[in-house]
Amino acid sequence: DEVVVLKSQEQRRKEEDDEFEKEFSKMISDSIDSRKHEKKAAMLDVPIPMNLRGAQDRRSREQDRVSQTGGMMFTLLTKKGNRQQTKLMEVPSDSQLAVTTRSKQQAEREE
């Protein structure tokens, strides 16, 4: 006749989720904390390779940069050892990155 009063599965799951959420936030804050004393560089040293600079003909290039699935193509700069590498990356057109980039380009065209 032992009646056990236990929390329901849902309650337990909710607790686990809350716990995880807290742990996650702590990872972020600890990460930021750990770099608090890192010296701030006055300048970034990340040049864009000449061939990627889009001054020449922006309008035609823009079209190239829309993929078949409607995403927007970006070039990601990476480093291998000391060598700069570039990788093509498709970003959905409704992502924040694509939206801000488009509106920036729009603004520039209107200037």
Added chain:
Amino acid sequence: DGFGDHSELDHSLPEHACKYCGIHSPASVVKCVTCDRWFCNSRGNTSGSHIINHLVRAKHKEVMLHPESPLGETVLECYNCGCRNVFLLGFIPAKSDTVVVLLCRQPCAAVPSSKDMTWDTSQWMPLIDDRCFLTWLVKIPSDQEQLRARQITSQQINRLEDLWKEDKEATLEDLDKPGVDDEPHPVLLRYEDAYQYQNIFGPLVKMEADYDKKLKESQTCDDIVVRWDVGLNQKHIAWFYFPKLEMGEVKLAIGDELCLRYRGELHEAWEDAGHVIKIPDSINDEVALELRGSRVPTRCTHNFSVDFVWKSTSFDRMQNAMRTFAVDEKSVSGYVYHRLLGHDVEPQVLKTQMPKRFSVPNLPELNHSQVYAVKSVLQKPLSLIQGPPGTGKTVTSASIVYHLAKMNAGQVLVCAPSNVAVDQLAEKIHTTGLKVVRVTAKSREALDSPISFLTLHEQVSNNDTNPELQKLIQLKKEQGELSAKDGTKYHALKRRCEKEILNAADVICCTNVGAGDPRVGKLKFRTVLIDEATQSSEPECMIPLVLGCKQVILVGDHQQLGPVIMNKKASRAGLCQSLFERLVVLGIRPIRLQVQYRMHPCLSEFPSNMFYEGTLQNGITTQERLRKNVDFPWPEPENPMMFYVNLGNEEISTSGTSYLNRTEATNCEKVVTRFMKSGIHPSQIGVVTPYEGQRAYIVQYMQSSGSMRKDLYKDIEVASVDAFQGREKDYIILSCVRSNEHQGIGFLSDPRRLNVALTRAKYGVVILGNPKILSRHPLWHHLLVHFKERGCLVDGALNNLRVSMIQFNRPRKSYN
């Protein structure tokens, strides 16, 4: 169970299959570089994606993309400094090209955008969004893949991660092996005897104690800057800001012991312990620590550290009480013994003379349900009284204590879990003319309180029956310390004086834990009343009960917040259930106080229906709770309540361990300002928010951006739901904070917490929240419908509110 079906599949899975769910399409998985395991970017049925679950739980931070993924084998790192901590990484676009680069948030992306021609650092966006890698970087597996995958719960993930710490090769199947998961024995409804009771609760209390100890002792905080001060009692006081508190991991209470250490070069190494006499509030964010010793390096201000000093006192007293309950036949009467253990016994009536009148001197006349409650408990050996918000619980308790003291020989012991509650009740009982002694912990003797004159130590120092003791007290005050001989004499005389005062008392008041203090614990109490009994754990309630009780009255409300248990396992095993609740489950019907005098009737309607089967009656009329001349845009002026739609995003607070919501904070300030402009005193406005991050943000935001004088905002109390329990304000603003698609609503999903939040206000309630998110939760869905049906769901600017047309989501079945 059920993993058996998949084990065959497992063997054929490639190396890069998600260790949780088996998904293995190269575009959807990443490798944890630290432990060489692969995980996918789907959430399954958890609140973060599998890879994020792993990184967080294992405290790993570096990952690599699959060689066959669109970007090819890539270790994610900061282009500028090489940092590989994914919790710090994010993309930055070029100012004028469709080129992006990964940079760490601190320090590389912290360079102002204006300083760099090429990159727009102001557009930094984190790699991890909503606890999932950006889905265009690591693809979400298709629905079909997800359906086929192993369904793993967050509990299983947790246990698997724990297993990996001991056995690197462990798999999900190992979770089902015996002995892996050692959950403690859960509490029961009925116990064979007090030994079984002790055997079950003892380990739970120990788990909680161990957890508390570990937590407190890990809280060393360095780089503390101290400001020195001297108190009225000539003791040194250190003031400092204690950043750990904001993280919400450790709760600091007045009376807690901290150790302050100096490790700088301007003075020799020094340390001293002391008691906290002030904790951060809306006026001042500092902690004040009263130090014991007199030699203090007051010249130094920097390079201090603070440690918590863990005290086992309260846990020891719980264990002692359970031991006493088991071995000492006289600890409680036979009847109470069996009832506490859940045995069926013949009802018993105590033979005493009932009073003719139930209202008592100097307290308000009792209403019918209060009279009924008083009448029913006086001759019963065990009773429960449920006091919903605003129903006059304290007056009822004080009236009961008055009669019990008059009807029976010996003193009545009155306890509650918190000092605040004990003080309140002690004061009310004193009003009736009874002789009350309030026993406080030694660490709280220096604190000023409105009922200081009732405390045992004050009564000792004010006594005029013993000139010799008086002389020694005077001497001690003047000299600070006594000679060894005088000291011994002083202590003996003091003890005798304490005994005399306690013996002459009608009522002794202390916290539950205080009942284990030798000064109280050596006495016998036939009659015990415990207030706020639903906020104490069972073992805590046992401390005052095992001092010989024959008659017990537990007062509380199991529809409001329960005891706070820190250790999840102990809590799950049932330590979070109060004795009151267990007795209710055992079939003891609590006597419910039914007339509420606090809330405008429109405010009590929802809580009454939802939490009290509609039985709450209003002892107050609409007219009495309407404020004329208050110019506030209530959508229905007769019903001063509204749900103000706020769709702003939640974010993680600067401490990283809590949440805040800027839109709600902005609107909160506007609502507060509007109230104050129409003449409402700031002390009568309360802001309730479940998150420490939002509390801190609102306090700071109102003071920096509020349109009225800064110091007015300082008088507005901004606190958690828990801090408002047992209290009231004229107007309450509730800022819900949570606003995201994939997660629960955290603290807000506890119905008891919602009940407390909704029942603090007398004249009006404003709720700020996102109905889209909140409506997914069944209880909140009800609440939203309630506001909507009354035309009180609004959006727009505060000076131009419109009835909101927002559509609710259908509530999910599970409470998430």
